[in-house]
């Protein structure tokens with residue numbers, strides 16, 4: 001598997017920490033010192049599939065691959081436009097990838113890494129020659145805007161990569177889950193239906209009010225323990241040492257998590273690029289958005305070996321390795 005191209009899309013509206021302090025009882029000092037986040041982009045009417053399609057078009061242009069050549073589209077998202085059709089199918093229609101098989105994958109903030117690992121397995125099997133892997137989330141539509149503990153953390157966005165088969169020996173990837181910890185991070189659906197019209201209406205209203213809830217400290221402890229472990233694990237099974245890694249592209253949830261991971265791995269913080277100050281936690285989109293920025297700013301050079309590591313609801317966590325071409 002080679003990453004042939006990257007793309008991203010952020011909605012135009014920016015909400016700063018000061019803006020948020022007018023909505024809930026918070027302030028810039030609390031948010032930036034505890035999370036590193038200064039602002040986030042929020043969709044004003046754009047859907048998750050529209051953001052995903054824009055990121056996909058940018059990645060295809062970067063890769064110089066036409067939509068007709070794409071054979072697989074996986075969209076990692078927990079905030080798809082509808083339960084059916086899948087967001088990947090809507091992206092297919094929007095960009096004209098008429099030959100692609102398309103499906104969504106739900107692994108919360110680890111979604112992009114799980115989707116990358118899934119696409120890699122398809123490519124390695126010889127079933128497909130190229131794939132579009134997209135992370136897209138619009139957490140703003142499922143956040144409780146009265147809950148200061150969660151609403152300050154997230155932003156909307158989409159990122160995409162184009163993957164193609166290569167003859168070179170590939171890397172082995174890692175995906176992990178621990179369902180027993182699922183309550184630490186939740187976005188509930190209310191699918192209990194009743195044929196009585198009124199109850200059905202109430203049920204739909206409930207569904208529309210599904211909100212993210214989180215045990216922040218449990219998630220923090222989970223992340224700073226599991227992410228260094230999975231990075232060590234992915235290096236070990238690929239016979240690589242930390243010195244052979246140019247940079248670590250982690251899910252952008254929180255600056256303190258990234259710093260703690262660097263410390264536990266005894267690696268310099270400079271090897272852990274961050275952009276969460278500008279975008280907040282964009283869930284499954286955070287890693288491909290950061291990849292695209294690193295690519296465009298030429299921070300990633302041909303031959304650089306990178307580790308991507310995600311963590312999130314489920315709980316789920318995983319890591320992938322790529323060599324920049």
Ligand code: ACO
Pocket residue numbers: 025026027030031034035109148149150152153185214215216217219220253254256281283311312313
């Ligand atoms: N502004 C001001 N005060 C706040 C805010 C806010 N936005 N949010 C919470 N507080 C208050 C609390 O009410 C509490 O007040 P109290 O002491 O009077 O009760 C105080 O700040 C401390 O609250 P804690 O929840 O203990 O704060 P903590 O130091 O744990 O920081 C945080 C919270 C930043 C969420 C931290 O737990 C964390 O980083 N967790 C990781 C979770 C994460 O990043 N999740 C992102 C989504 S999950 C993912 O991507 C995998």
